[in-house]
Amino acid sequence: MFLALLHDACRDPELDVTALVDVTRPVPLPARVRVRSVPVGAEVDVLVAEAVRAEMTIVVAPETDGLLASRVAAVRQAGGAVLASDATFLAVAADKQATIQALAAAGVPVPAGRLLAAGAEWPAGFCTPAVRKPRDGVGGEDLVVVPSGGRPPAPVPRDTRLEVLAEGVPVGVSCLSGHGQPVPLAPLRQRFAAGPGSPYVGGEPLVDRGVQRRATTLAVRAITAVTLAAGGRARGWVGVDMILGPEADGRGDRVLEVNPRVTTSFVGHATAAATSLVRQSIDVAVGRTVTPASSPGAFQVVANGDCSASLD
Secondary structure (H helix, E strand, O other), rough: HHHHHHHOOOOOOOOOOOEEEEEOOEEEEEEEOEHHHHHHHHOOHHHHHHHHOOOOEEEOOOOHHHHHHHHHHHHHHHOOEEEEHHHHHHHHHHHHHHHHHHHHHOOOOOOEEEEEEEOOOOOOOOOOEEEEEEOOOOOOOOOOEEEOOOOOOOOOOOOOOEEEEEOOEEEEEEEEEEOOOOOOOOEEEEEOOOOOOOOOEEEEEEEOOHHHHHHHHHHHHHHHHHHHHHOOOOOOEEEEEEEEOOHHHHHHHEEEEEOOOOOHHHHHHHHHOOOEEEEEEEHHHHOOOOOOOOOOOOEEEEOOOOOOOOOO
């Protein structure tokens, strides 16, 4: 995802691109990218120093343990401009329980579920199949699926959310957000690897136009609901994960979470976008009108220690 962002930004000749790279983990980057090596332990200091020199900064970080929010806040406190949602939006979207509550309050369909406090036992009578996920996890981290009649997992020392397993097609819709209504990109059917955590490994476009409309409409409703609940604006790239049920009228559709950051689906969208998605994201954030024209093909993400990816 990091490399896809850089290659995409370099497509726009008006963007001068700087990348912050861990000095212990160098990666090959496009020739026109200026590289700033980051010493161990100096990540936030270097981020702030470079952000105040730049016209716009994109923070690539997970929501876990407040990492995304703290880095966005550091840039803003130093006077830098960052392509990220307001602090209140980040706080709600980073909290899976708060997100579900905001969605449900706005009438957006969500899976039935509840919060489970750190160290608490699985509640007696909670129906299965069900899912347990960290309250602030990302990318399938520590996600546990309990099959129908299965043995509940042992308690964990962190807050989690339990929810009924929604049946259907997993779909992700990425939106460019800023002023006005979010601008949805083409919905992607998500693919996950088998095994613990079921990590995301790629996607493919939805073919049916009716299903596409269901997904994009639901994504816009979800971002709008979190915006209203948070009292803060969504900006930049925001992803919405959902399950689309088998009913054509959408009765079985459920929104699972809202991701207030660049998601891995950027990799697939960037291969098909007519112009730089980074530029389009900036334009939407500052109030310019864009009409994304993207027909992504199927893509696969092969993760490694350098967060690189390959496409097919």
